[in-house]
Amino acid sequence: MADGALTPEQILDTAEDVLRRFGLQKTTVVDVARALGVSHGSIYRHFPSKTALREAVASRWLARVSEPLGEIAAETGPALPRLRRWLEQLIRIKRGKVLDDPELFAVYHALADEADAVVQEHVGKLVDQISRMLSDGMVTGEVRFSDPRAMAWAVLRTTMVFHHPAHVGHWSLPEADVDRAFDDIFDLITRGLTPTEA
Structure with a gap:
């Protein structure tokens, strides 16, 4: 070449x-x-250095996660069903990556450990996307909290077992078990976010 x-x-x-x-x-x-x-x-x-090349590889990989999620966050319509689809898509992407190509996933996990600034930027995008959906829900009265960013962090942390690489061992469980666990967690999230009836 x-x-x-x-x-x-x-x-x-x-x-x-x-x-x-x-x-x-x-x-x-x-x-x-x-x-x-x-x-x-x-x-x-x-790429001016080996580190810059590695960070670019990690950034591109993480963009493959955040970009399709951004499309869901940008949609219109009720916030909580969008949030559920967003989380399901995040889980599907991460689980697919580890089950379809475990060697490459292990490489990316190690890369992410080295590229802290890239990972923080990625997590910031995810929080922004969740925050956008929760803000939309606040406008429609679907969500009761006044700090969508704090709630976005809470949602991301609450669902971490489904998408954070540190929990990869859980991802090989039967899909039905993972789905059932996610349903329980999302029900808890929904109850926590929606206004209580008087």
């Missing part, structure tokens, strides 16, 4: 493949360059 034709997306695609094959600790910028048939200097023209 000619160095001039190289794009950041090609580098990231190849970095993903190399990471899958060799793992995080054994993958170098030279490995990625070799797989592309270019010099490692070509990689550094797009």
